[in-house]
Amino acid sequence: MRLAILGGGQLAWMLAQAAEPLGIAVAVLDPSSDCAAGRIADHVVAAYDDPDGLDRVADGADVVTYEFENVPAAAVTRLAERGVPVLPFPASLAVTQDRVREKELLAGLGIAVAPYALIDGPDDFPAALERVGAPGILKTRRLGYDGKGQVRVAAADDLAGAVAGLGGTDLILEGLVAFERELSIVVARGADGAIAAHPPVENEHRDGILACTLAPAPGLDETRRAEAERIGVAVAEALDHIGVLCVELFDTGSGIVANEIAPRVHNSGHWTIEGAVTSQFENHVRAVCGLPLGDPAARGATAMVNIVGSEPPLEDLLAIPAAHLHLYGKAPRDGRKLGHVTVTAAAADALAAPLVRVRALCDAAWRT
Numbered sequence: 001m002r003l004a005i006l007g008g009g010q011l012a013w014m015l016a017q018a019a020e021p022l023g024i025a026v027a028v029l030d031p032s033s034d035c036a037a038g039r040i041a042d043h044v045v046a047a048y049d050d051p052d053g054l055d056r057v058a059d060g061a062d063v064v065t066y067e068f069e070n071v072p073a074a075a076v077t078r079l080a081e082r083g084v085p086v087l088p089f090p091a092s093l094a095v096t097q098d099r100v101r102e103k104e105l106l107a108g109l110g111i112a113v114a115p116y117a118l119i120d121g122p123d124d125f126p127a128a129l130e131r132v133g134a135p136g137i138l139k140t141r142r143l144g145y146d147g148k149g150q151v152r153v154a155a156a157d158d159l160a161g162a163v164a165g166l167g168g169t170d171l172i173l174e175g176l177v178a179f180e181r182e183l184s185i186v187v188a189r190g191a192d193g194a195i196a197a198h199p200p201v202e203n204e205h206r207d208g209i210l211a212c213t214l215a216p217a218p219g220l221d222e223t224r225r226a227e228a229e230r231i232g233v234a235v236a237e238a239l240d241h242i243g244v245l246c247v248e249l250f251d252t253g254s255g256i257v258a259n260e261i262a263p264r265v266h267n268s269g270h271w272t273i274e275g276a277v278t279s280q281f282e283n284h285v286r287a288v289c290g291l292p293l294g295d296p297a298a299r300g301a302t303a304m305v306n307i308v309g310s311e312p313p314l315e316d317l318l319a320i321p322a323a324h325l326h327l328y329g330k331a332p333r334d335g336r337k338l339g340h341v342t343v344t345a346a347a348a349d350a351l352a353a354p355l356v357r358v359r360a361l362c363d364a365a366w367r368t
């Protein structure tokens with residue numbers, strides 16, 4: 001089999017790593033000549049909306065998938081014209097590219113979301129503030145990631161400046177959720193509708209970027225664990241999603257509120273490479289290639305720490321026996337994810353000591 005991936009970054013690289021032992025060849029389309037996945041997969045260097053590039057990456061492919069949600073609609077249309085299946089289906093993209101459609105889907109499934117209001121200009125301010133109140137978070141309706149395209153609005157007076165700063169239209173104002181911590185749920189859904197849900201995890205962000213994931217989420221009671229899983233499964237089924245998706249969640253202490261959906265493998269699922277029986281990457285490949293899904297259960301306790309901005313001393317990291325290093329081969333740059341470290345242990349109490357050492361090294365190297 002041959003799998004084409006739109007995007008050749010670290011997610012595509014880890015998908016290609018998972019595909020290889022399954023006997024599945026991978027080609028990626030990425031405009032950058034030295035993308036992470038290009039190290040191990042065939043690489044077509046072209047823009048995502050370049051018809052010739054799309055034709056070349058799809059040539060001989062049984063299925064096309066993607067590593068990012070902002071795939072241009074023109075790309076999907078071109079691939080559809082060639083008759084190559086695009087999985088997850090384009091509907092998953094259409095909904096998750098738009099925060100409003102995403103929230104409507106979630107709310108329609110009985111899932112709690114933050115209150116929100118649309119803002120297309122100053123005329124909308126009074127109604128938005130009445131509905132949502134301040135403080136709130138103003139977000140672009142489309143094309144936001146890693147906390148970009150959003151700004152906190154502490155008081156009503158801040159709104160006009162914040163709206164102008166984000167382009168003036170096509171924004172949403174969200175009420176601030178008073179959460180105790182952030183969680184996420186990563187779910188794979190097979191072509192036959194089978195579901196493989198990894199345990200919910202706890203995520204800590206720094207500067208709007210994921211810094212650390214703890215898996216499974218420590219101290220999550222059965223009610224909230226089941227609600228997190230229900231959310232992941234309900235979203236996957238409602239979208240008729242084939243492949244992996246992630247729902248980012250807030251744990252308010254008394255319940256779970258959904259924040260946003262990523263229709264793809266997710267940074268908060270990187271721990272599954274060493275920490276789950278079957279990784280998110282392998283299950284995504286299996287799903288889009290029409291193969292049975294593997295067991296998503298955790299093997300023990302796992303933490304994932306991102307390397308952002310600059311590399312920590314690698315020999316010091318590798319001197320920690322429980323640490324597993326994944327470097328994406330990217331040049332250091334402020335705010336850029338350069339790699340991650342997974343720390344594994346049989347149980348949570350044995351994770352603490354090596355995690356402290358890994359975090360100290362990665363936190364010191366963090367640059368944004």
Ligand code: AMP
Pocket residue numbers: 114137144145146147148150174175176177178182205208248259260
């Ligand atoms: P997002 O781009 O929507 O994933 O938001 C990035 C981060 O901003 C989240 O991980 C939260 O830490 C924070 N955030 C976003 N929306 C809200 C909200 N409605 N209430 C509180 N915090 C939020």
